[in-house]
Amino acid sequence: MPAQSIALLFVAAAIALLWLAVRYLLPWLLDRDTAVPEGAVHSVDILERVAAEGSLRTDSWQLEPSHRAPSDPYTPEQAHIAMQQHRDCGTDLCAAKHSAFWTLVDAGHAVPDARVER
Structure with missing residues (x-):
């Protein structure tokens, strides 16, 4: 019985971490492409120039x-x-x-x- 409780605790912790990652980390990763470094050239501009x-x-x-x-x-x-x-x-x-x-x-x-x- 205690082994099942420990396993349940680990599963609950993993689900909580996954929820936090989806809730906070994923939106941050998706919004990163909006911050373009100063002087950077977009790949579309490079392809058009070529x-x-x-x-x-x-x-x-x-x-x-x-x-x-x-x-x-x-x-x-x-x-x-x-x-x-x-x-x-x-x-x-x-x-x-x-x-x-x-x-x-x-x-x-x-x-x-x-x-x-x-």
């Missing part, structure tokens, strides 16, 4: 010189070399590869996917 910086790469004046489109159109031979040099680039972000690809298409050396727009 997306904006990624979209800036499409402007040729902001690209590294090696990724800019040539001032004179490529010849098909130059376009082949440019495609090899920029094999890791995408045609949507690299103006040099974009220009080389469409030079090859115009020369009949490459066939774009039917979904691709110039």
